[in-house]
Amino acid sequence: MTxxxxxxxxxxxxxxxxxxDEEIEEWNAHLLQLQQKRAxxxxxxxxxVYPVLSLPVEITTEIFKHYVAGVVVWVGGSNSGRGPWVLAAVCRAWRAIALHVPALWADMCLQGSSSASQHEKTKQMLESxxxxxA
Structure with a gap:
C-alpha cells in the first residue's frame, strides 16, 4: 500500500x-475428504494378497536358490542383474528371506577389474x- x-x-x-476464514474452512473440509479417501x-x-507372498518360505527359498545359481558379480561395474541383493530389494518379505538364507550367498563367481581402486569394494563385497x- 502506498x-x-x-x-x-x-x-x-x-x-x-x-x-x-471461510476459505480455510472449505480447504480443511476438502482435506478431510481426501484423508478419508486415502484411508x-x-x-x-x-x-x-500377492500370491507369490503366500508361498511357504521353504518353496520361496528353493526358487531363490535356482535364481542365484552361478550368479556373476562384476567388480567395478554393475552385476548381471541377478543375485541375492536383487531379491532383497523387491519387498520386505523377500529381503528377510534373502538376507537370512546362507545358501543364497554361497555360490558366486567374481569377475571384473582388479584395479587398486576396486580392491576395497571387492573386499567389502566378499566379506558380505x-x-x-555362513
Missing amino acids: SDEPKPSAASLRNALVQV GICTRLDAV YLSRS
Whole structure:
C-alpha cells in the first residue's frame, strides 16, 4: 500500500478476515475428504494378497536358490542383474528371506577389474558374501 491509498477501514478488514476464514474452512473440509479417501484406499491396498507372498518360505527359498545359481558379480561395474541383493530389494518379505538364507550367498563367481581402486569394494563385497554364507 502506498501513502496515496486510503487506509482500509476496520469493517473491510474484518470482512476480508471472514472471507479468508471461510476459505480455510472449505480447504480443511476438502482435506478431510481426501484423508478419508486415502484411508479407504490404504485399507483396500492392505487387503490385496500377492500370491507369490503366500508361498511357504521353504518353496520361496528353493526358487531363490535356482535364481542365484552361478550368479556373476562384476567388480567395478554393475552385476548381471541377478543375485541375492536383487531379491532383497523387491519387498520386505523377500529381503528377510534373502538376507537370512546362507545358501543364497554361497555360490558366486567374481569377475571384473582388479584395479587398486576396486580392491576395497571387492573386499567389502566378499566379506558380505562370506558372512552371509555362513
